[in-house]
Each structure stands twice: as structure tokens, then as C-alpha cells.
Amino acid sequence: MSERPLSHDMVIRSLAMRHWNETVDDARAVDALEQGKVLFLPSLAFPLSTEELTLLTPDLVDPKRKNISFNxxxxxxxxxxxxxxxxxVQALxxxxxxxxxxxxxxxLPEYKSALHSPVNSLRLHPITVWRDAxxxxxxxxxxxxxxxPSRPNHGERILRIFTNINPHGESRCWRVGEPxxxxxxxxxxxxxxxxxxSSWLQNRLGITKSYRSHYDHLMLQLHDTMKGDENYQQQGPQVTLELPAGSSWICFADQTPHAAMSGQFMLEQTFLLPVAAMKNPDNAPLKILQKLTQRTLI
Structure with a gap:
């Protein structure tokens, strides 16, 4: 596959933040995020107490679940x-x-009043454990x-905030793909x-929690087709990112192609954001897919 190679500057924007409530005068941060870039905060750590550090063991996670989650x-x-x-754990x-x-x-003050459906997770397993199983x-x-698959979001954005809390200094390795x-x-x-x-039937049978729209169908198909294409996984445009312990990063995970390759111990916060609340809604996957298919998808 002959492709123009991606560069780090094309997929990531770094910001010098050390505190979670630090005021940042960078209007372009939202633009970069909405264009699909990863906002990288190399000095933004989440502090853990001595007692909280004792929670960093995979034994804490129910064997039937991938991670611990909290709403x-x-x-x-x-x-x-x-x-x-x-x-x-709940206090943490x-x-x-x-x-x-x-x-x-x-x-991201533009989003503050519109974000909803918060769920965060404590991820304690090595990535390799879940890859192999x-x-x-x-x-x-x-x-x-x-x-x-089971929770259609009808075009709303999936905003995720990640923090590497590895106590041994191990980086988390990501691959990030094309626009x-x-x-x-x-x-x-x-x-x-x-x-x-089929969407009506899946909702009727309780397979999905609501009706899977045309948009949700395309996104799920895109997710599966990407993962199933071995040649694309190996040869498609991509950049490797090393995300050190003590760093945080943010992306729209429904827009930014990504793959977690290695690492252990992470905190992650997910929010949903209506497309109308974006600074530039035309950057949303919903708008892009509607333009490409020339269809109304929700």
C-alpha cells in the first residue's frame, strides 16, 4: 500500500499543562482536537496517595470484566x-x-455545559493480556x-481523557492513523x-439499548472492517506515540484512529458531546459520512 507517510505533527498537538485546573490560552487546541488530533499533555499527572497505589493490581478487577468503571x-x-x-476505588x-x-x-470551556453521560474507568491489566485473550x-x-455495539449514540461525539498512572515509569504505546x-x-x-x-429487531430483542441508526451501523462496520484488514493494520498510514507515565492525552475516539499497543495502569474518562456543541460541526464523523454517502444518517 503506497501512502504518504504521517508525521507526529499531523496527529498530535502538545500542551504544557501541569495542573488540571490550569488556565490555557490556546484557542487552537479545540480546533486541533476537532480535526482529529490527539491533545498531548506530557506533564499532566494524576496524583495517587500511598493507599491508592495499593489498588494498582489486576486482582482488583472482576475476572468477568475488562476494567473497573464508574458513572x-x-x-x-x-x-x-x-x-x-x-x-x-469509588473515591479514587x-x-x-x-x-x-x-x-x-x-x-475546553466550549464543551462544559454540553458534555453528558460520564463514565470513567480504572484499567489495571497489561494490554497484552486482553490482546491474547x-x-x-x-x-x-x-x-x-x-x-x-450495544449503545448507539446517534452521531454524538465520544470524547476521552486518558492518564498513564503506571507506578513503574512504563510508557503506554499507541498507534494513531490517518484523518x-x-x-x-x-x-x-x-x-x-x-x-x-435488522436494527429494529436488535432493539426489540434487547441486543441494543436503543435503535441503531444508519450512522451507528456505518461506524460499527468501519470499526470492524478496519480491525479485520490485516494489510491496513500493518501498512496503512500510522504514527507511533510513546505516552509516558505521568502524562495525559485527549482525543475524540470516534474520529481518531488509534490502537493501544503496550502499557499497564491507566485512568480514562469518557463523555458524550452533541455535534451541535462543537466549534466546527462539519468535522464530526456524522457530517463527514453524510457528505460522503449523500444521505441523512440519523
């Missing part, structure tokens, strides 16, 4: 294997959520854009046709 909106905590540690994740909200207020569709070491408009144009001819009846 700050309803206080629901899932995935903790040790009942006596639940209160401590609540504090992480609060820090993430401070970061949004300081760096899962199917190719769930293998996040393959380049992909995020799409929810979404190029990616979508490449794969659209290969995506399966949308069936409204």
Missing part, C-alpha cells in the same frame, strides 16, 4: 472483585472524574475508531448495507 452521574461502580475495596474514580471536569473547564473485533491493539475523512472514503465502499428492520 459519577448515578454513582454506579462496576467491576471491583474485592468488596472491601469498593469504597476506596470520583476524584478522577472531578479532575477531568476541571480540565474540560480550563482547556479476546477476539479480533475486541482487540484494541488493532487500529480502529470507537463505536458502541477521518480519508479513512472513511477508503472504507465506505466495503461497508455492509444498512437494514432498518
Amino acid at each position: 459519577a452521574q448515578n454513582g454506579k461502580l462496576n467491576g471491583v472483585a474485592q468488596a472491601e475495596k469498593k469504597a476506596q 474514580l470520583q476524584r478522577h472524574h472531578d479532575y477531568a471536569c476541571q480540565l474540560v473547564s480550563s482547556l 479476546t477476539s479480533w473485533r475486541k482487540d484494541d491493539t488493532r487500529l480502529h475508531v470507537d463505536a458502541f 477521518f475523512p480519508v479513512l472513511a472514503k477508503r472504507f465506505i465502499p466495503r461497508l455492509k448495507r444498512f437494514s432498518p428492520f
